[in-house]
Amino acid sequence: MRLTDQIHFNWQLFHGHRVRTVLMLVAVAIGVASVIMLTSLGEGARRYIDREFSSLGNRLLIVFPGRKETTGGGPPVYGTAPRDLTLEDALALGRVRDIRQIAPIIAGTALVARDSRDREVITIGTTRGFFEVRQLTVGAGAILPARADFEAMAICVLGAKLKNELFGNRSAVGEWVRIGDRRMRVIGVLGERGESLGLDMRDLVIIPVRTAEQLFNTQGLFRLMLELREGASETETQDHLRAVIRDRHEGEDDITIVSQDSIIAAFNNILTTLTLAIGAIAAISLLVAGILIMNISLISVTQRRQEIGLLKALGASGRQVRTLFLGESLLLVSLGSLLGIAFALLVVSLLATIWPDFPLAPPLWAIPAAVITALLSGLFFSWLPAKRAAALDPVLAMRGVVG
Amino acid sequence: MIELQGVTKTYTMGGQPVRALCQVDLSVAPGEYISVMGPSGSGKSTLLNMLGLLDRPDSGSYRLNGLATETLKEEERARLRGENIGFIFQSFQLINRLTALENIELPMMLAGVNPRERRQTATAVLAQVGLAERAGHRPGQLSGGQLQRVAIARALVMKPRLLLADEPTGNLDQAAGQDVIGVIEQLNREGITLLVVTHDINIGRRAGRRLRMVDGVIVEDIAGDGVAGATGERSASPVADLSSSAQSDAGPNANSGKATGGESGAPH
Incomplete structure (x- = not known):
């Protein structure tokens, strides 16, 4: 029997049993679509994180004060350290070979006020290097001057949203604002830029690191970002950094160094595993669809006993009958898969239009994996009905005897 | 053409073994017209299925065209079944979702014949049974007689040399039944070997050779006098000359055959 004839024959069968066919198609389509859509979410999250970190530029090391003595924990992001990581430490680390740029950070929240308007925002005390490391540009005015690396100057750079809140459409550069209990001159306004690494760059104020030391009355850095030179060895540099800190901290390298690559790799790992797990859970619906196919096929074999007997009388072998029944479910699953893929892609592209910031997209493996799982499930669950059909005794079948 | 030797078949029904065929010997020459009669459960259908390669004997041998099957x-x-044997059933066994033409094409489709050739042959055969204008109709739109003609066309489409008919008129009224018998007898005259299982004495009598079965054994094998003896008003042409030297018209109940169905008594 030719393949085209088989498809045509089964197509006529579907046409004759429209309700049954539509039900099975929908079951398969839901299974395939749910695998694709759910894995798209996981993949979207992975891409989002990936993009966020890539936007930092490459070759970044982040140094936290304090050290986790036990393994397995995360970096002590908000932990306290016995010894502060000071600005002097930072400048010393900045002199290490292969460090291109440093961005020490003292962070806190402060009330920023102008006239009667005020706003409590995140306040970052840092140096000129921060703008480079985080790839920030100003929409108006200038970034912190090099002098601000060492001097407590009364100047600040506003986030775009904060500037609008305080100044509206008027120019802010050169105006004075009050941050905490100090008056500072606005020297720049950051360009419009969305969230980055969970920090809303539009709604903050950046001041010189020395000013922040006074404002928050602390010597300790919140963290220190270091940018490596091209081609520098990361592990070697980490050793150098620890050596410098040991020198300065009475023989203890009480810092934690996290590299950008390791963070990305960790997140990638977690999210890929998560996506696989989600996909596997969604694939259960394909299993359910398979069981539905088996049930309906078994009923179909019973209903079509006479037809099967006839086909055998007309020269069909048992193998041909089995192929016909397996082909029926494979055709069904293929059509259902196409429907499911179309539906899933439609929903995904719709969501992508609604939330353009979130890079929602099915992972490369999701569509073939979903279709293959569906086909295998269809094949597996129609094997029994097909075998039963193939083994049917034509004589009894045509007499309508249930044997 | 057909050589059955010592064919035995036993079914188990409800735990009880039932002898459907018991040491049946039968030989059939090409072009013969044979009717098989007998009470229900006498093994007629089993014999037919055996000849049609739908069933395998428990013991004994069946040679079809000299080939040990x-x-x-x-x-x-x-x-072998697809290429050499045509079946006609009491309940037509047409597939309702297919048109008349598609039903006829089915055996060729199973054999993998290409669509164009299939359509040509099927159309020609449909015309042969006088239903050319019904090609696109589905079984639901045809009368009983027309359905059986479509079924005959389907049986013919592979150009078989053996036509096996199981109660071909069982579901038809008198007129349609005669009509169908007329069609298959015409085929027989054109050379096809015809074997009809029937309950209808009038139809059984028309055959050139009549078998009678009881309890899985051929108890009677006579060369009948064919069409002429049964119903004189029938217009079918004389098949009788096939068996002109037959015994005198023994009624269907006459027991002149061999009791064990041993040697087949075809006078050819």
């Missing part, structure tokens, strides 16, 4: 694999039997 019992050693063939299922695949080969299926092919």
Whole structure:
């Protein structure tokens, strides 16, 4: 029997049993679509994180004060350290070979006020290097001057949203604002830029690191970002950094160094595993669809006993009958898969239009994996009905005897 | 053409073994017209299925055109069946979702014949049974007689040399039944070997050779006087000359055959 004839024959069968066919198609389509859509979410999250970190530029090391003595924990992001990581430490680390740029950070929240308007925002005390490391540009005015690396100057750079809140459409550069209990001159306004690494760059104020030391009355850095030179060895540099800190901290390298690559790799790992797990859970619906196919096929074999007997009388072998029944479910699953893929892609592209910031997209493996799982499930669950059909005794079948 | 030797088949029904065929010997020459009669459960249908390669004997041998069939694999039997044997059933066995033409094409489709050739042959055969204008109709739109004609066309489409009919008129009224018998007898005259299982004495009598079965045994094998003896008003042409030297018209109940169905008594 030719393949085209088989498809045509089964197509006529579907046409004759429209309700049954539509039900099975929908079951398969839901299974395939749910695998694709759910894995798209996981993949979207992975891409989002990936993009966020890539936007930092490459070759970044982040140094936290304090050290986790036990393994397995995360970096002590908000932990306290016995010894502060000071600005002097930072400048010393900045002199290490292969460090291109440093961005020490003292962070806190402060009330920023102008006239009667005020706003409590995140306040970052840092140096000129921060703008480079985080790839920030100003929409108006200038970034912190090099002098601000060492001097407590009364100047600040506003986030775009904060500037609008305080100044509206008027120019802010050169105006004075009050941050905490100090008056500072606005020297720049950051360009419009969305969230980055969970920090809303539009709604903050950046001041010189020395000013922040006074404002928050602390010597300790919140963290220190270091940018490596091209081609520098990361592990070697980490050793150098620890050596410098040991020198300065009475023989203890009480810092934690996290590299950008390791963070990305960790997140990638977690999210890929998560996506696989989600996909596997969604694939259960394909299993359910398979069981539905088996049930309906078994009923179909019973209903079509006479037809099967006839086909055998007309020269069909048992193998041909089995192929016909397996082909029926494979055709069904293929059509259902196409429907499911179309539906899933439609929903995904719709969501992508609604939330353009979130890079929602099915992972490369999701569509073939979903279709293959569906086909295998269809094949597996129609094997029994097909075998039963193939083994049917034509004589009894045509007499309508249930044997 | 057909050589059955010592064919025995036993079914188990409700735990009880039932002898459907018991040491049946039968030989059939090409072009013969044979009717098989007998009470229900006498093994008529089993014999038919055996001849049609739908069933395998428990013991004994069946040679079809000189080929020993019992050693063939299922695949080969299926092919042999498709190419050499046409079936006609009491309940027509047409597939309702297919048109008349598609039903007729079915055996060729199973055999993998290409669509164009299939359509040509099927159309020609449909015209042969006088239903050319019904090609696109589905079984639901045809009368009983027309359905059986479509079924006959389907049986013919592979140009078989053996036509097996199981109660071909059982579901038809008198007129349609005669009509169908007329069609298959015409085929027989054109050379096809015809074997009809029937309950209808009037139809059984028309055959050139009549078998009577009881309890799985051929108890009577006579060369009948064919069409002429049964119903004189029938217009079918004389098949009778096939068996002109037959015994005198023994009624269907006359027991002149061999009791054990041993040697077949065909006078050819």
